[in-house]
Amino acid sequence: MPSPFTVAEDPWIPVRIRTDLTADEHAELQRLLPEAEAGRHLVGLRTLFSAAHLIADLDLDYPPVESVLRRMLAAGTARVTGLDTGTADGWLDTRDDVLTAGRFSSQAVNAYFDEHAPRFALYDTPRPFLQDPRLSEECTGVAPPGRLAMNRASGNNPVWADHTPETAPLTMPDAAGWLLAWHGYGPAGMGAVRTHGGRSTRSCKAGPYRCLISCFPHDPTSLFTTLIASVPAPAAWPTNPGNDHAPWETDTLPDPLHPPAPAGLISLLTSRTAHATLPTPRRDGRQVTGCRVVWCTATDLPTAIDPYVVDRDKGSPLRADCTRAVFLDLDALLLKHRPGSKIAVRRPTVFGSIADLPPRILTILGIRALGWHQDKQDKNFGWYAATTPPVCHYLEERDPDGAAALATLRAHTEATASDLYKALATAWYALNPRRKEDERAAFTTPAITRFYALAEPEFWKIAENPAQRPTYKRTAISVFDTATATMATTVRTMDAVAKARAKLTNPSKRR
Known part of the structure; x- marks a missing residue:
């Protein structure tokens, strides 16, 4: 069997290379990606961070995959830059220093991925990436691979996006993407039976991002800038007790009977999930031929404010709606509180520190919106992605009159x-x-x-x-x-x- 597929080293994330590379940058790109030219390429996580300043943007096909990936990349960005610690003023100084450097430190990137290397493998390792190995014993039934691919029909669910038969194998890059989607968007309802700690049930809770629209700061010309801008400032981090780790950073598997509240930025962005998964690789390790998908929490997930959703004083955060144009919520992203709304809405907390970015960056930042119109159960209507022109210079803190004018235009x-x-x-x-x-x-x-x-x-x-x-x-x-x-x-x-x-x-x- 070949070496296990690893999300750190093997290509699986579609990106677009910048078209305005200098001669030196092009030579560097050839060292990192020998066959790469301007256009779309697949990269692993290590290369993505090492070459982020040479990459224009992500180029994923499925918004739910992109939504979870952007959160995990923000967490990785915080780890390799030191933006996972600090107080308000010191944190802003660190961010300015990283932006001035113009790229991620190759030493910091390599040290991080070397430290956690075994846990980025999808199989043939005690702790496969974003999976729970206990399911091989706690869940006996193996579903077809179509259960993992959320755009396919599975079981009694109707076809809505992809007519590929549910029994058709998945490639490892596709499987990696759908692991992310299940991590954040799994439905409530009945899954396979899992028996853990004396509890045996099929009942699943809905994933933390299911039904919601997620909004990220976005520079269409530089993935590096996008990732730095996407890291929320300390004021947006939870402060619950416990260790602030990503799933691949800890020796401890999650306790599905007592899910912990996120203890900081990293656990907030990477560890909140309602579903546990365990794909079954083909003997040669090149494809996924089955999977287990079950509950990962016996109770509702502890309350947490996600930094990329529009929150409301009453009810859940703003829901995705494929019939509603994204620009109609622009003032809810630029203003601290949208005027004229019966229920007060609050912009995503990640935008709280965007106004402190240098003007040269702020004037080119737009917003990337990713939504999946669905219900909490297993019913889907459509997903969508939209990117605004540069609008972050209209943030209320920087241009209150401009933000108010856009709110009036929206109304x-x-x-x-x-x-x-x-x-x-x-x-x-x-x-x-x-x-x-x-x-x-x-x-x-x-x-x-x-x-x-x-x-x-x-x-x-x-x-x-x-x-x-x-x-x-x-x-x-x-x-x-x-x-x-x-x-x-x-x-x-x-x-x-x-x-x-x-x-x-x-x-x-x-x-």
Whole structure:
């Protein structure tokens, strides 16, 4: 059997190499990745950190995999730079020093991955990466590999993203990615039976990021800058008792009967999970042919504030919604508290220290949003990823007037969408008075989604030039006419559509 696949050394993370490398940087890239040129390449974790200043960005296909990976890379960044310790002022000084260096220390990177090398292997090791080896005895049933690949049908679950049969093997790079996704996005409900400490059950809790939208600082030109900006400052770290370790840094396996609260930044970003996994490799170690996926906590996970989600005073953090454009929550990311919201929302805590970055970095930072629209159970609607233009210079601490102007523009956009919805609903109810509410939603929702898709480019154009006036009304009327075109076929239906359209062309006087 060949050497075990290891996430530290073997290529599995898709990245895009910078296209503006200098001659010296290109020579360095050839030493680290001998066959690499500008474009997409697969790298392991050691190479990713060693070459982060030569890489433009991650290039993953699946948002849930990327979401968990970005958290783990932030934890790794903190470890190899010293940003995992310190108080507010000293921590900011350390971050400035790292940014001035412009790259990760190769000595620090190599020392970290050498120290924990055996635990980055996916199999043939006592502590495989992000897995629980106890499952080989505590869980006897082995599911097909499609159970691990969350985009495939599995068991009684319907196909929604990938028609590959659930029995088809997984490559090791794909398996590594789906291990991450299960770590954060596993569903609540029934899994395989696991017996541990006298408790035998199939019941699983939902993963900590399931249903949520995650937002990260993002420099599209430098993965190094992105990773540094993605490390939350000490004010955002939990301070519970215990050891602040990643799963691959500790000799102790988690206690599923008494899950500990995160003790600091590293455990917050890497150790919170509701599911335990154990893939089964093929004899030659090149593919995964089965897996065990079971509960990892018998109780709800201890409360913790994730630094990349929009939290709310009441209820859970902001949920992902594939019908809602990401720019509509921009003011919830730039302002400490979004105005006009019935339930107070708070921006992700990672943005609390972004305003202290040097202006040369702040002016190029945008936001990377990753969401999976799903319920807590095993039902999925769609995942999505979006990247904003550079907007972090509008943070309330740096440009309160600009942030307020964007909040007003966002409110204006949603008000126009509300007028469009009312006009569409009026037309629909006039022609379908006895039909059900969900049928009305099937008519209005695609139209509103289309309106936001058409309005977004204008939103960003105005954000760059606030002197311009939005022309959302024309966009809304065009969407209304397209949506109702097949309705107006008789005098009666044309009259109903015209009256509904009048509500849109002459909306309330608030604008």
